[in-house]
Amino acid sequence: MSRLAYLDYNAGAPARTEVVAAMAEVLAEPGNPSSVHAAGRRARARLEAARVAIAEMVGAVPAGVVFTSGGTEANNLVLRGCGRARLMVSAVEHASVREVPGVEIVPVDGDGVVDLAALERMLAADQAPALVSLMLANNETGVIQPVAEAARLAHAHGALIHCDAAQGPGRQGVALSGRHGVALSVSLSHLDVDFLTLSAHKLGGPAGIGALVAANPDFSLAPILLGGGQERRRRAGTESLAGIVGFGTAARLIAGDGAAGERARELRDRLEAAVKARVPGAVVVGEAVARLSNTSCVALPGVPSQVQVMALDLAAVAVSAGSACSSGKVGESAVLRAMGLPPNVAGSAIRVSLGWASTEEDVEMFLSAWCDLARRKGFEVRDAAQAA
Amino acid sequence: MTAVAKNNTIGRASGQPIYLDYQATTPCDPRVVEKMLPYFTEKFGNAHSRTHRYGWEAEEAVEVAREQIAAIIGADSKEIIFTSGATESNNLAIKGVAHFYKDKKNHIVTVVTEHKCVLDTCRHLEQEGFTVTYLPVQANGLVDLAELEAAITDRTAIVSVMGVNNEIGVIQPLAEIGALCRKKGAFFHTDCAQAVGKLPIDVNAMNIDLMSISGHKIYGPKGIGALYVRRRPRVRLVPLINGGGQERGMRSGTLATPLCVGLGEACAIAKAEMGAEAERLRRLQARLLGGLKQRLAEIYVNGDMDSRIPGNLNISFAFVEGEGLMMGIKDLAVSSGSACTSASLEPSYVLRALGLDAEMAHTSIRFGLGRFTTDEDIEYAIDHVTQAVEHLRAMSPLWDMHQEGIDIKSIQWAEH
Numbered sequence: 001m002s003r004l005a006y007l008d009y010n011a012g013a014p015a016r017t018e019v020v021a022a023m024a025e026v027l028a029e030p031g032n033p034s035s036v037h038a039a040g041r042r043a044r045a046r047l048e049a050a051r052v053a054i055a056e057m058v059g060a061v062p063a064g065v066v067f068t069s070g071g072t073e074a075n076n077l078v079l080r081g082c083g084r085a086r087l088m089v090s091a092v093e094h095a096s097v098r099e100v101p102g103v104e105i106v107p108v109d110g111d112g113v114v115d116l117a118a119l120e121r122m123l124a125a126d127q128a129p130a131l132v133s134l135m136l137a138n139n140e141t142g143v144i145q146p147v148a149e150a151a152r153l154a155h156a157h158g159a160l161i162h163c164d165a166a167q168g169p170g171r172q173g174v175a176l177s178g179r180h181g182v183a184l185s186v187s188l189s190h191l192d193v194d195f196l197t198l199s200a201h202k203l204g205g206p207a208g209i210g211a212l213v214a215a216n217p218d219f220s221l222a223p224i225l226l227g228g229g230q231e232r233r234r235r236a237g238t239e240s241l242a243g244i245v246g247f248g249t250a251a252r253l254i255a256g257d258g259a260a261g262e263r264a265r266e267l268r269d270r271l272e273a274a275v276k277a278r279v280p281g282a283v284v285v286g287e288a289v290a291r292l293s294n295t296s297c298v299a300l301p302g303v304p305s306q307v308q309v310m311a312l313d314l315a316a317v318a319v320s321a322g323s324a325c326s327s328g329k330v331g332e333s334a335v336l337r338a339m340g341l342p343p344n345v346a347g348s349a350i351r352v353s354l355g356w357a358s359t360e361e362d363v364e365m366f367l368s369a370w371c372d373l374a375r376r377k378g379f380e381v382r383d384a385a386q387a388a
Numbered sequence: 389m390t391a392v393a394k395n396n397t398i399g400r401a402s403g404q405p406i407y408l409d410y411q412a413t414t415p416c417d418p419r420v421v422e423k424m425l426p427y428f429t430e431k432f433g434n435a436h437s438r439t440h441r442y443g444w445e446a447e448e449a450v451e452v453a454r455e456q457i458a459a460i461i462g463a464d465s466k467e468i469i470f471t472s473g474a475t476e477s478n479n480l481a482i483k484g485v486a487h488f489y490k491d492k493k494n495h496i497v498t499v500v501t502e503h504k505c506v507l508d509t510c511r512h513l514e515q516e517g518f519t520v521t522y523l524p525v526q527a528n529g530l531v532d533l534a535e536l537e538a539a540i541t542d543r544t545a546i547v548s549v550m551g552v553n554n555e556i557g558v559i560q561p562l563a564e565i566g567a568l569c570r571k572k573g574a575f576f577h578t579d580c581a582q583a584v585g586k587l588p589i590d591v592n593a594m595n596i597d598l599m600s601i602s603g604h605k606i607y608g609p610k611g612i613g614a615l616y617v618r619r620r621p622r623v624r625l626v627p628l629i630n631g632g633g634q635e636r637g638m639r640s641g642t643l644a645t646p647l648c649v650g651l652g653e654a655c656a657i658a659k660a661e662m663g664a665e666a667e668r669l670r671r672l673q674a675r676l677l678g679g680l681k682q683r684l685a686e687i688y689v690n691g692d693m694d695s696r697i698p699g700n701l702n703i704s705f706a707f708v709e710g711e712g713l714m715m716g717i718k719d720l721a722v723s724s725g726s727a728c729t730s731a732s733l734e735p736s737y738v739l740r741a742l743g744l745d746a747e748m749a750h751t752s753i754r755f756g757l758g759r760f761t762t763d764e765d766i767e768y769a770i771d772h773v774t775q776a777v778e779h780l781r782a783m784s785p786l787w788d789m790h791q792e793g794i795d796i797k798s799i800q801w802a803e804h
Contacts, residue, residue, distance in 0.1 A: 013432065024425060027420075030414065032412040032604075035413075069471075076628070201434075224628050225476050225479050226512055227508050228475065236505055238610050318442050320439050
């Protein structure tokens with residue numbers, strides 16, 4: 001097979017070599033972490049070491065970490081289990097937050113940033129105990145939300161706040177006019193949130209594992225899964241040990257590899273600069289606000305997203321139109337629609353997301369294929385030398 | 389068998405205790421691990437990404453796994469939903485059906501020896517207003533079919549009876565239960581975490597409507613399971629987890645491709661080797677029981693010996709104190725009940741349901757035999773257990789009295 005350029009890291013990333021090695025070792029061992037014999041105790045020790053790694057990544061106490069089968073389950077667990085009558089979630093949240101029954105939607109502005117004034121009005125309108133859920137960064141546009149500000153508002157009104165940080169760890173944020181990326185904080189105390197959702201496969205760990213982290217480890221969370229007393233009675237079921245160990249290993253690697261985020265930022269910036277220089281008719285979504293430094297949501301107005309991703313696939317470039325969960329459905333993204341983008345832009349946007357193994361060659365392959373398509377579709381396309 | 393050779397570190401060779409706790413969990417078969425590994429690295433696509441070949445490749449692997457799982461229970465692959473494990477499958481099946489049909493039916497039938505996650509789910513539903521009948525079992529651990537039939541009413545939404553008990557290994561009469569449920573119009577759910585791959589199961593012949601499957605009980609990975617949901621006649625569920633709409637809306641969340649592949653491969657291996665493996669384990673089971681009986685008096689097998697998987701023996705050792713016995717056989721990784729409740733000192737509710745008194749329930753050991761158990765392991769276990777029991781009995785005044793012919797139960801203990 002010829003070379004493929006994978007630029008869909010926000011959907012899923014290859015697990016790092018060290019992560020796979022750690023998991024392969026665990027898979028071969030017998031031992032249920034709940035068993036009291038030596039094999040069980042060894043499994044338990046591995047589980048708790050991973051829990052410490054995750055807790056350290058976000059500045060939590062280990063007992064606050066509840067391992068789940070992924071970000072979707074973690075989001076469902078906190079929204080369904082927090083015991084709050086009102087659930088206020090932004091319009092651009094992941095489907096696993098937005099589609100929990102009974103949520104109230106907080107609008108976002110044209111850049112995809114939550115409308116804090118609207119949130120405050122909603123909080124003030126009703127004194128019933130509430131939970132606010134606001135993501136750290138959007139999976140489709142990379143737009144970073146003012147989580148700490150929303151947390152202040154929520155707390156001032158006696159509400160709890162949850163942050164879906166699936167797209168946070170290991171990613172950088174870039175402030176509006178910043179030339180350099182800054183590590184995106186996923187610290188519970190910096191964000192001032194009560195709960196965080198984490199997903200392993202977005203940070204170099206395996207798919208099928210995530211965590212809900214509670215700032216207060218004694219918060220009484222009603223479980224979705226009932227049964228054995230695992231995870232301090234917050235999540236029954238034999239722990240997914242290899243996945244958890246892989247997650248812990250990935251968290252430790254991130255802590256030691258700040259350069260990976262910087263490399264992704266440089267490549268993304270180069271990609272966006274070239275897109276704008278070579279196809280003047282292209283639109284970069286969310287460009288005016290702080291965004292993840294690995295994500296670019298670009299639109300070729302009037303050319304359906306599906307046409308673009310198919311053309312790119314033929315050229316061996318993997319990107320997506322919106323989030324993977326809804327990839328199967330044709331139609332414009334709920335996130336872009338909530339931002340109020342004109343239909344010819346919202347229906348023509350693709351997501352390019354980079355990660356730890358991305359290379360310059362990946363970016364070049366994307367640019368070459370995408371510019372060819374734009375030219376075929378009648379856009380003005382400048383050649384690379386001209387654009388430079 | 390390269391698999392066995394590669395896995396001999398599970399035995400004594402590594403200085404580790406001998407692993408005889410295959411009902412708590414099994415090591416991943418090396419052949420399963422080998423199939424899984426590429427899906428962590430070069431084939432890492434998100435199975436829901438429909439826009440590029442990384443996604444298609446992952447989706448294809450997931451669908452092959454789904455077919456492998458369906459094949460071992462005689463189902464169609466469209467009827468298999470991936471979950472994070474049997475606990476989630478049991479929660480989803482029972483809550484999902486109860487919630488979906490709650491306007492028409494409000495009754496659930498289950499059995500007192502079910503896994504804790506089934507019982508806890510039922511208790512939770514009782515708090516929501518559902519009525520639950522918890523059927524007793526006979527002294528051999530099997531459900532009484534006449535009692536079951538009498539318990540099912542036209543308000544019964546679902547009957548949940550496990551295929552194989554995790555503590556005593558007894559096999560419930562699934563075909564008979566299925567026929568009863570079908571006749572009376574209730575859905576039949578069965579927790580087959582301990583049954584799949586151990587005995588032939590056919591969802592159509594047995595009239596099973598929902599079935600829970602676990603990865604790590606059949607030499608697959610932990611953190612993955614499946615729920616079989618019948619399509620004709622269709623069973624409908626309210627999901628536990630929303631958002632994304634994967635698994636036909638019944639279970640949202642990104643599928644863990646390597647784990648799905650692992651569960652599929654584990655099923656394929658189990659299907660191919662089930663007959664030979666069962667025969668080998670039956671021989672080992674007979675050897676273990678025969679060896680212990682030959683050398684120790686007053687030992688009792690809990691649960692029916694005929695309707696039982698060959699990989700399990702649950703034995704009570706009379707006149708021995710339970711914790712002392714566990715301490716005395718530290719070189720064997722065995723358990724005194726289910727792993728989920730290992731840490732608790734309460735005697736097993738499963739054994740109590742068979743009518744055992746607290747002492748006998750407390751001195752029971754579950755021996756779980758499996759794919760990598762050898763004849764040497766069994767011989768070692770016989771020696772080791774015999775020595776420990778003899779040692780403890782030598783120190784026991786009750787054992788002395790029993791030897792002298794005194795009926796311990798007839799003694800009127802003085803009150804202080």
